[in-house]
Amino acid sequence: MSSSAASPSAPPYFLPFDPASPLLVTKGVLTTGTIGAITGASIGVVQSKNPFALSINMTINLSIASLTFFGLREYVISPILLSIQPTLSHTRRLQNVQQLSSKQLGKLPESNNDSVDDALPPASLLEVRTDRLLDSALAGGMTGGVLSAAFRGRATFGKAFITSTLIGSILQLSTNQLRVFRLEYLAKQPQPRRETRSISSLAGSPSSSLDGSTTNIEFEKYDPSLSTNFNENLLKSSSTTINPNQTPSLPEKMMSGLSKFLPVRKLSNEEYLEQLEKKRADVDKRLKEIEDEEKRMYAWAKTQK
Template identity: 30%
Template sequence: MVLTLPGRQYQLRRQKFIHSIGNSMSEEPTSLSWADIRTSRLLDSGISGGLSGGILNTWKRGRRGLVPGLTTGALMCTFLQLCFNELNILRIRHVSANPALPPQRTIHGSVDTGQGSFADPSTSAGMQMTQVESSTSHSPMDRILSMFGQRISDEKYLERLKIERDSYLHRIAELEEEKK
């Protein structure tokens, strides 16, 4: 059914389907834009969410629950699909920006270093090793915590706590003098 529908999203799915079955008369592949990825399957999710929400809300509340169920289901599913699409874009950007990924294997089983066929193997292997070592030196918990701020040493943290304590003690002394 998707093969007969108009629109950019369906055109991309049609090309993917034709390519997957190995049809030699396939169309010229088109490149995806960020907008194509952001809007991927939004209409499908909205329709299916609207139908599901309408059916469930009608079952729960009777005939008067059909329109609110349709609306709520469509909006929620469209929003969730949009969030999923944004996460997919973040994943693509992260993968494309991360140079420390291991080399990809080609169809023939040889390793593609991404540096051309005339690269010196000793320098490319050494460079890849240092990149992998530097990326694995941090634990996953350190990476998660780095999203919220920088990790500081215990001495710096203790110094901050002492400064904060002194400011509170000073404020307490001021309040006690005002009370007298």
């Protein structure tokens, strides 16, 4: 009984690998190589040396270091830590990896996984700040220690390990802090008003889909004030008069000059108003299509009773 219950949640491989690891490693190597090229060229210009040679040298060195770092982190250290789950962040990442693997294999996530996700508390800012911190620290230490031992001797492994661990931790903390700043910025942005209505409410009775769950569909609220403001702007634009004695501005002179050689001409107020009316007709047509779609959904919901 216990073995059969635990088998659905077991990872498909011995160690849980993130399906996005190849793309992440590629992005990391390309980004680091680009930074190395720009830095090497800048140092060459400042020190009056050959910027091309320094750029190539730093690009190769940083690309090798970044390939070693991201390869160790994504394919060795992170899978081991995900299997051990030392922190809540690793537990959350393990469940995400298992669900992504199931989706890529053509399987829907099991309901047991969904219940476990719901049992986890939402990610806090502290968890975001410390995300992948242990992974990057160990990967940085191993990368620095191995490369230093390979090029400078085995005696330098310890010092290089400690220094590279600190560097990897600082860089990961900086990256996580940028993510926190982005989340705080997005949280301050005004969210558009949305209305969630279920098909059961459209049908007037609690109807369910084939699997017994009520299907929810989100619709954006139509604000009547938008149409009113649009009409007011049209009236204002049509009521403006142009003084024939007014001196044309520089953009108007440029447009009149270009119209002699290119198929470019200035639109009059009537032509501009006609274009706005055409756009408004397209919007009204789209709203009518959305209304017809809601009616078809209403009819479909009635057949599901």
